[in-house]
Amino acid sequence: MLARTLKVLEYGKVKEQLEKHASSSLGKEKVQQLLPTTNFEEAVEWQEMTDEAATVLRLKGNVPLGGIYDVRPYAKRAKIGSVLSPHELLSITSTLYASRQIKKFIEDLLEEELDIPFLQAYSERLFLLIELERKINFCIGDNGEVLDGASEKLKSLRNQLKTLESRAREKLENIIRSTSMQKMLSDAIITIRNERFVIPVKQEYRASFGGMVHDQSASGATLFIEPQSVVDINNSLNETRLKERQEVERILAELSNQVAEEADSILENVVVLTEIDFMFAKGSYSQKIKASKPNLNNKGYIKLLKARHPLIPKDEVVPNDVELGRDFTSIVITGPNTGGKTVTLKLVGLFTLMAQSGLQLPVLDGSEMGVFDAVYADIGDEQSIEQSLSTFSSHMVNIVDILKKVDGNSLVLFDELGAGTDPQEGAALAISILDEVYRRGARVIATTHYPELKAYGYNRKGVINASVEFDVETLSPTYKLLIGVPGRSNAFEISKRLGLNHDVIENAKLHISAESNQVENMIASLEDNRRKAEKDLEEAEITRKDAEELHKELQRQIIEFNEKREKMFEKAEQKAAASIEKAKQEAEEIIRDLRKMQKQQYATIKDHELIEARKRLEGATPQLATNKQASVAKAATKQKLHPGDEVKVLSLDQKGHLIEQVGSGEWQVQIGIMKMKVKEKNLEYISRPKPVETKPLATIRGTDSHVKLELDLRGERYEDALLRVEKYIDDALLAGYPRVSIIHGKGTGALRKGVQEYVKNHRSIKKVRYGEASEGGTGVTIIELK
Structure with missing residues (x-):
C-alpha cells in the first residue's frame, strides 16, 4: 500500500x-x-x-x-x-x-x-x-536487591557487616556522649564519609583528636574525623564490603550463565x-468499537451493513450501508459540501485497510470486504506553493500516477474529481477518467459537484449514482448515504428558508434549463419514494415482530395445555387403578372367607363358582398405560383421519395436527412451526377439534395494532398503571384471549399489590395467580378471562 x-x-x-x-x-x-x-x-x-x-x-x-x-x-x-x-x-x-x-x-x-x-x-x-524462574526469584528481591539467602557466604558476610557496623557505632556513640567531648563537636551525630564512619569536629579542636580527616564543611569550620579507635573497625568493614560485592557479582554471573543456557x-x-x-x-x-468479523473475498465485492467510522465519536457517527462490486463497480456520489461525501469515501478505503490488517470492522454481522492488491486515493486539497501547483494540478499529478498503476484488483477513491478548473472541461475529464478506470476493472468511488456526472451514472452500465441526504427543514446534512439517488443542489430551497425574496428565486428558476428542472424533479421524487418505502418497511417489521411474538405465545400455551391434559389423564388413570386394586383386595378377602365357610360346612359353595367369580373380577380391571402407544394405535386404525385432526407421531413422540393427505397412506403434519410428511401407520389419532366461531383480531381505538398477550407496567406510576390495566383487560376480552399476563415487577410491592387487588375484583376475570418460576415468578400476574 x-x-x-x-x-x-x-x-x-x-x-x-x-x-x-x-x-x-x-x-x-x-x-x-x-x-x-x-x-x-x-x-x-x-x-x-x-x-x-x-x-x-x-x-x-x-x-x-x-x-x-x-x-x-x-x-x-x-x-x-x-x-x-x-x-x-x-x-x-x-x-x-x-x-x-x-x-x-x-x-x-x-x-x-x-x-x-x-x-x-x-x-x-x-x-x-520453572527452575530458572525459581532460582532468580530465590536470589533477587522484588526491589532488585540480591537477597541474603542467595548463598551461605553472602549471608555470613552480611552478618559480619552488621556486627562491625554495630561495633563502630557503639564506639563513636561513647565519644559523642562524653561530656568532655561534646563541646568539641559541631553536632552529636555519626555520619559516613568515603564509606567510613566519622564524627563532625570543630576546626579548633582538631589536635585533640587522633585519627584521619576525611572531609570538611563548606565553611571549613567542621572537620569529619575518623577517630583512631574505629580505624581498624572501618578497615574491616571495607574489606568485608569488598568481599560482599565480589560474592554478589559471583551470584549474578552464575544466574547470567543460567540465562545464557x-x-x-x-x-x-x-x-x-x-x-x-x-x-x-x-x-x-x-x-x-463494537466490531464484527467481515467475510473476506477476492472478487472485489464490498458490502457494509450499518458501517460506522471508527474515528468519529459514537454519539455523532451516522451508520451507513455501502455496496460495491457486484451489480455495479463504480459509485458516483453527488451532493452539497459538508454533507459527508468525503467521510464515506474515507470510510470504504479505511475499512479495506483495516480488514486486510486483520482488524474487525464496526459493522453488523454479514458484512463483506474484498481483498485488493492496492488502494489508491486522491483526497484533499494539496495545493503546493513551493512547486507552483494549483489544486487542479496537484490532483492531476496524483491521478496520472494512479492511472499508471491501477488494474482489475484495485480500489480507487477520487474526491472532487475534476475540480479546480473550468466546470465543463472538468466534468468531461472526470467522465473520461472514470471510463478509463472502469475499463480496467477496478472498483471506484468518486465524489463530485458536476451535474453532468449525475447523467453519467444513469447512462453507464456498472455505474450507480449516490448522494448524502440533506434536510432542507434544518438546513443541515443528515450524513446518510443514499445509493441509487443522485444529490440535489437544494440551492433554491435553502435560499427560500433563509428569507431570499420569492421573486428573485422564481426569476432564477427561469435561467435553469428544462432538462435540469426535470432531473431535479426526478431526484426529488426518488427521495420521497425512498422515505415512504423506508417508513413502510419499518411499520411492516414492527407488525412482523408482533405476529412472531403472538405466534410463540400461542405455541407455548398449546404445549402447556397439552402437558396439563396429559398429567390429568395420568392422574385419573392412577386413581382408577388404585380404586380397582382396592376392590380386588376386598374381593380376595371375601373369597377367602367363603372358602373358610365351605371348609367349615357352613356353606355349600362349589370351586368352579369361586373361579368364575374371580375371573369376572379380573376382567373388570382396566389395562392401564402399559402399552399406551399400542392401544391408541389400535384405536387409530378404527378412526378415519381427516385434515385438522390432532395426532401423535410415534417415531418422534410429538403431537401435531394433520394438514392434508399427500399420497396413499401419507399425511403432511404440522408439529409446532415445522411441517413434515409422515406415514399413516406412524400416526396415532388423538382428537378432532370441534368447529368454533372465529373472532377477529382486536384493534385498539380503531388502529391496526394487535393486542399483545402481555402488558409491561415496569416503570409506570401507580395511577397510570391501573388505568392501563383496565383498558388492557377490555382489549383482551374483545380479542377473545383466554389468558394474559401483566408484568409489574417485584420492586417495593406497591404496584404488584394494586394490580392484584384490581384484577381480583374485576367481573370478567375468572382466575388470578402469580407466574411460575419460568414465567417470571411474583413479578408477573397471570389472569384467566371469562
Whole structure:
C-alpha cells in the first residue's frame, strides 16, 4: 500500500487507537509495524486470529498478559558472557512467569473444549523454564536487591557487616556522649564519609583528636574525623564490603550463565508472547468499537451493513450501508459540501485497510470486504506553493500516477474529481477518467459537484449514482448515504428558508434549463419514494415482530395445555387403578372367607363358582398405560383421519395436527412451526377439534395494532398503571384471549399489590395467580378471562 494512501485515509490514527490495547511494549511495537496484507489467505487467517481473541475476551473478560518485558537484549548479552544486573534478571523472571500464566490459561480453555487453534499452536511453542524462574526469584528481591539467602557466604558476610557496623557505632556513640567531648563537636551525630564512619569536629579542636580527616564543611569550620579507635573497625568493614560485592557479582554471573543456557528458549517465548499480546490487542479493540468479523473475498465485492467510522465519536457517527462490486463497480456520489461525501469515501478505503490488517470492522454481522492488491486515493486539497501547483494540478499529478498503476484488483477513491478548473472541461475529464478506470476493472468511488456526472451514472452500465441526504427543514446534512439517488443542489430551497425574496428565486428558476428542472424533479421524487418505502418497511417489521411474538405465545400455551391434559389423564388413570386394586383386595378377602365357610360346612359353595367369580373380577380391571402407544394405535386404525385432526407421531413422540393427505397412506403434519410428511401407520389419532366461531383480531381505538398477550407496567406510576390495566383487560376480552399476563415487577410491592387487588375484583376475570418460576415468578400476574 502507498504511504500516501495510508496517510490520507488516517490509517495511522487507527493504529494509535489499537496501540492503547496492547499490554506490553512488545505488543505496541508490533502494532507500530502493522501494515495491510495483499495476500488473501493471510488476510483471512489474520481475521480468524482476531475473531478467536475476541471470542476468548467475550467469554473470559480478560487475559493474563501482565509482566511481559522486552528481554531480548538481556538474553543476547547473556549469550556473549555479560553479567546481567538484578533488575534485568527480574525482567526475565517476570516474562517467564507471564509465559507460564498464559500457557496455563490456554490449557484451561482447551479443557473447556473451546475451538482455539491459533492459541493452542502458540501455547505449544512456549517453554516453561520453572527452575530458572525459581532460582532468580530465590536470589533477587522484588526491589532488585540480591537477597541474603542467595548463598551461605553472602549471608555470613552480611552478618559480619552488621556486627562491625554495630561495633563502630557503639564506639563513636561513647565519644559523642562524653561530656568532655561534646563541646568539641559541631553536632552529636555519626555520619559516613568515603564509606567510613566519622564524627563532625570543630576546626579548633582538631589536635585533640587522633585519627584521619576525611572531609570538611563548606565553611571549613567542621572537620569529619575518623577517630583512631574505629580505624581498624572501618578497615574491616571495607574489606568485608569488598568481599560482599565480589560474592554478589559471583551470584549474578552464575544466574547470567543460567540465562545464557536458556537464551534461545527465552527469545522464542518473547516472540510468542508478542504475537499473543498483538492478537488480543486486536480483539480488545474490536470490543471497544463494537466490531464484527467481515467475510473476506477476492472478487472485489464490498458490502457494509450499518458501517460506522471508527474515528468519529459514537454519539455523532451516522451508520451507513455501502455496496460495491457486484451489480455495479463504480459509485458516483453527488451532493452539497459538508454533507459527508468525503467521510464515506474515507470510510470504504479505511475499512479495506483495516480488514486486510486483520482488524474487525464496526459493522453488523454479514458484512463483506474484498481483498485488493492496492488502494489508491486522491483526497484533499494539496495545493503546493513551493512547486507552483494549483489544486487542479496537484490532483492531476496524483491521478496520472494512479492511472499508471491501477488494474482489475484495485480500489480507487477520487474526491472532487475534476475540480479546480473550468466546470465543463472538468466534468468531461472526470467522465473520461472514470471510463478509463472502469475499463480496467477496478472498483471506484468518486465524489463530485458536476451535474453532468449525475447523467453519467444513469447512462453507464456498472455505474450507480449516490448522494448524502440533506434536510432542507434544518438546513443541515443528515450524513446518510443514499445509493441509487443522485444529490440535489437544494440551492433554491435553502435560499427560500433563509428569507431570499420569492421573486428573485422564481426569476432564477427561469435561467435553469428544462432538462435540469426535470432531473431535479426526478431526484426529488426518488427521495420521497425512498422515505415512504423506508417508513413502510419499518411499520411492516414492527407488525412482523408482533405476529412472531403472538405466534410463540400461542405455541407455548398449546404445549402447556397439552402437558396439563396429559398429567390429568395420568392422574385419573392412577386413581382408577388404585380404586380397582382396592376392590380386588376386598374381593380376595371375601373369597377367602367363603372358602373358610365351605371348609367349615357352613356353606355349600362349589370351586368352579369361586373361579368364575374371580375371573369376572379380573376382567373388570382396566389395562392401564402399559402399552399406551399400542392401544391408541389400535384405536387409530378404527378412526378415519381427516385434515385438522390432532395426532401423535410415534417415531418422534410429538403431537401435531394433520394438514392434508399427500399420497396413499401419507399425511403432511404440522408439529409446532415445522411441517413434515409422515406415514399413516406412524400416526396415532388423538382428537378432532370441534368447529368454533372465529373472532377477529382486536384493534385498539380503531388502529391496526394487535393486542399483545402481555402488558409491561415496569416503570409506570401507580395511577397510570391501573388505568392501563383496565383498558388492557377490555382489549383482551374483545380479542377473545383466554389468558394474559401483566408484568409489574417485584420492586417495593406497591404496584404488584394494586394490580392484584384490581384484577381480583374485576367481573370478567375468572382466575388470578402469580407466574411460575419460568414465567417470571411474583413479578408477573397471570389472569384467566371469562
